[in-house]
Amino acid sequence: MNTQSNTRTKPRIAVFASGNGTNFEALINADLPADICVLVCDQNDAPVIERAHRHHIPVIMSLVHKGVSKAQRERQLLQELAPYQVTILVLAGYMRIVGPTLLAAFPRHIINIHPALLPSFPGRHGIEDAYAAGVAVTGVTIHFVDNGVDTGEIIAQEPVRRTDQDTIETLATKIHAVEHRLYPETIRHLIEKGVL
Structure with missing residues (x-):
């Protein structure tokens, strides 16, 4: 019998990352009900690129160039994403602010993970800022x-307790362990509920 759930196309994810790519790897290994079809990276030497190659996932480089505006760069990126028929953008350690061009193209279909309990400690140094604040x-x-x-609408949060023995490194390790579990769980839930 042909039901809607059987015929619904699998969501297609583009992961955006700038660094090591451990969350990217966690998403790949989670066997999500979606296809991770492309990586977008803004750093030529980011280790996440090698992770993508190992998993045979194509990479789009979206580098910042002098004289090229964010809007121009995002329009170019949309053209490069088009063949992959992407439906969801997942930011996983992506160190650029998403501009209006991408936001308009994927309304409520761009999600991000942040290593702090927002609204506290936003920005690129969430772990360090929380640690410094004690x-x-x-x-x-x-x-x-x-x-x-x-500043976007919060989907999920999980606390991580800091002990007196924690260094910034051990705290970061605990936070990353939660990230690697919570991000795939949350994305799976959003897809299964039809939100993404």
């Missing part, structure tokens, strides 16, 4: 992306 509890946030810096 908070007893920090954590992980997954949120929709809007035109601010880590």
Whole structure:
């Protein structure tokens, strides 16, 4: 019998990353009900590129060039993404602010992970800022992306407790362990609920 759930096309994900790519790897290994079909990277020497090659996932380089505006770069990126028929953008350690061009192309279909309990400690140094502030509890946030810096609607959060023995390295390790579990779980839930 042909049902809607059987005929619904699998979501197609583009992962955006700038660095090591451990969340990218966690998403690949999670066997999501979606196809991770392309990586977008803005750093030529990012280790995540090698991870993508190992998994035979194509890579689009979206480098910042002097004299090229964010809007121009994002329009070019949309052209390069078009053949992959992407339906969801997943930011996984992507260190650029998403601009209006991408936001308009993927309304409520761009999500991000942040290594702190937003709205506390937004920006690129969430772990370091929380550690420096001496908070007893920090954590992980997954949120929709809007035109601010880590200001989008929160989808999921999980606290991570800091002990007196924690160094910034051990705290980061605990946060990353939560990220690698919570991000795939949340994306799976959003897809199964038809949100993404």
